[in-house]
Amino acid sequence: xxxxxxxxxxxxxxxxxxxxxxxxxxxxxxxxxxxxxxxxxxxxxxxxxxxxxxxxxxxxxxxxxxxxxxxxxxxxxxxxxxxxxxxxxxxxxxxxxxxxxxxxxxxxxxxxxxxxxxxxxxxxxxxxxxxxxxxxxxxxxxxxxxxxxxxxxxxxxxxxxxxxxxxxxxxxxxxxxxxxxxxxxxxxxxxxxxxxxxxxxxxxxxxxxxxxxxxxxxxxxxxxxxxxxxxxxxxxxxxxxxxxxxxxxxxxxxxxxxxxxxxxxxxxxxxxxxxxxxxxxxxxxxxxxxxxxxxxxxxxxxxxxxxxxxxxxxxxxxxxxxxxxxxxxxxxxxxxxxxxxxxxxxxxxxxxxxxxxxxxxxxxxxxxxxxxxxxxxxxxxxxxxxxxxxxxxxxxxxxxxxxxxxxxxxxxxxxxxxxxxxxxxxxxxxxxxxxxxxxxxxxxxxxxxxxxxxxxxxxxxxxxxxxxxxxxxxxxxxxxxxxxxxxxxxxx
Numbered sequence: 001x002x003x004x005x006x007x008x009x010x011x012x013x014x015x016x017x018x019x020x021x022x023x024x025x026x027x028x029x030x031x032x033x034x035x036x037x038x039x040x041x042x043x044x045x046x047x048x049x050x051x052x053x054x055x056x057x058x059x060x061x062x063x064x065x066x067x068x069x070x071x072x073x074x075x076x077x078x079x080x081x082x083x084x085x086x087x088x089x090x091x092x093x094x095x096x097x098x099x100x101x102x103x104x105x106x107x108x109x110x111x112x113x114x115x116x117x118x119x120x121x122x123x124x125x126x127x128x129x130x131x132x133x134x135x136x137x138x139x140x141x142x143x144x145x146x147x148x149x150x151x152x153x154x155x156x157x158x159x160x161x162x163x164x165x166x167x168x169x170x171x172x173x174x175x176x177x178x179x180x181x182x183x184x185x186x187x188x189x190x191x192x193x194x195x196x197x198x199x200x201x202x203x204x205x206x207x208x209x210x211x212x213x214x215x216x217x218x219x220x221x222x223x224x225x226x227x228x229x230x231x232x233x234x235x236x237x238x239x240x241x242x243x244x245x246x247x248x249x250x251x252x253x254x255x256x257x258x259x260x261x262x263x264x265x266x267x268x269x270x271x272x273x274x275x276x277x278x279x280x281x282x283x284x285x286x287x288x289x290x291x292x293x294x295x296x297x298x299x300x301x302x303x304x305x306x307x308x309x310x311x312x313x314x315x316x317x318x319x320x321x322x323x324x325x326x327x328x329x330x331x332x333x334x335x336x337x338x339x340x341x342x343x344x345x346x347x348x349x350x351x352x353x354x355x356x357x358x359x360x361x362x363x364x365x366x367x368x369x370x371x372x373x374x375x376x377x378x379x380x381x382x383x384x385x386x387x388x389x390x391x392x393x394x395x396x397x398x399x400x401x402x403x404x405x406x407x408x409x410x411x412x413x414x415x416x417x418x419x420x421x422x423x424x425x426x427x428x429x430x431x432x433x434x435x436x437x438x439x440x441x442x443x444x445x446x447x448x449x450x451x452x453x454x455x456x457x458x459x460x461x462x463x464x465x466x467x468x469x470x471x472x473x474x475x476x477x478x479x480x481x482x483x484x485x486x487x488x489x490x491x492x
Contacts, residue, residue, distance in 0.1 A: 013041025018481025050367025438466025
């Protein structure tokens with residue numbers, strides 16, 4: 001019995017809000033603290049001149065995980081927002097062709113067959129195997145707290161180890177089925193959602209292909225920020241206290257426990273338990289004295305994080321005919337882009353990029369029906385801070401591509417232009433090296449090998465979010481909140 005134990009959660013990203021809801025539901029006195037002026041972390045929004053931009057995450061995959069979360073509280077997602085499945089799921093640009101990716105699986109098989117003879121049958125086999133990994137991951141891996149390696153030695157896991165393709169790269173696994181470069185790129189791109197590349201992401205993550213092709217791509221009316229709104233409403237209903245614009249600067253430790261946290265204005269926050277949704281490396285390196293740090297700066301330096309990103313928020317007074325809601329530009333050398341980011345740690349001269357155009361689906365995110373809302377994301381190295389000249393060059397690079405395909409000038413139609421860079425990630429979220437979404441899911445950064453939820457040296461300190469289990473992305477963040485709260489409750 002927790003006897004109304006007090007929990008202070010530092011950081012109100014999706015994992016922090018998820019944990020707050022679970023803990024409050026189970027009788028804990030929960031206080032959430034965030035340095036910013038709103039909850040949601042990267043899942044926030046920007047409004048300007050009638051344009052509403054999702055600040056960060058823009059893909060809604062794995063709707064079953066969201067539903068499971070709401071079901072835990074006797075709710076459904078429809079109690080908070082309406083979902084629409086996108087069709088096409090997205091538009092995919094390659095060197096050779098442009099593809100509208102259908103939401104219907106039979107149509108997807110037809111598309112594959114058209115591109116590579118005999119591939120429709122192979123796709124069915126590939127997705128069947130991916131579905132097995134997805135279901136097993138949901139049942140076993142994604143709910144584990146990663147504290148003990150023995151958890152991963154369950155008979156069901158050992159028995160199916162070969163089927164999981166854990167020790168094979170995603171690229172190699174995909175290449176066993178398909179030869180066509182376009183098809184391989186189409187199946188490889190989700191690895192970037194996992195913070196890595198297809199060469200260092202384990203083959204087990206073909207489960208994301210199942211999530212994509214069978215689970216579908218969805219959109220919550222009003223924008224992705226509605227997910228954040230939903231969790232804020234739940235926290236309010238569960239009497240979670242929230243302190244915004246409050247920057248925690250130090251965790252004071254006595255007798256192996258955090259005694260209190262101190263904010264920049266010298267306010268003290270005492271609690272029985274502290275849960276950090278703030279960036280794990282930042283907490284370790286900046287809030288805790290060195291002798292209490294479980295992970296050294298050298299440890300973090302050896303880790304592979306997700307890329308950083310250069311983001312443009314663009315409001316247009318003209319429609320862009322060729323764009324769909326989601327658009328992936330893989331029309332340049334994928335491997336060169338990855339090599340520039342991860343190995344050379346430099347700026348790609350011809351980067352791949354992504355455009356989200358939610359105004360194709362939702363008129364409420366633009367000032368009028370003739371306007372267009374563009375979110376442009378270019379993955380960049382965490383070791384590279386773009387100069388003003390770099391930013392302008394990349395902006396021109398994207399605009400020229402749009403104008404070439406659209407066959408019309410759009411520069412004079414730009415009404416809003418905002419930029420978000422590596423230094424913004426660091427400023428807003430204390431992001432380690434400016435990473436966009438956490439620790440990459442490489443083989444030795446998966447499950448048990450991730451930084452632990454329960455601090456190794458401080459008895460009442462826990463972590464959640466994209467640096468610990470299960471990993472980066474919105475659905476894993478929701479699960480991270482549940483896993484961390486379950487561990488807290490088990491130890492209380």
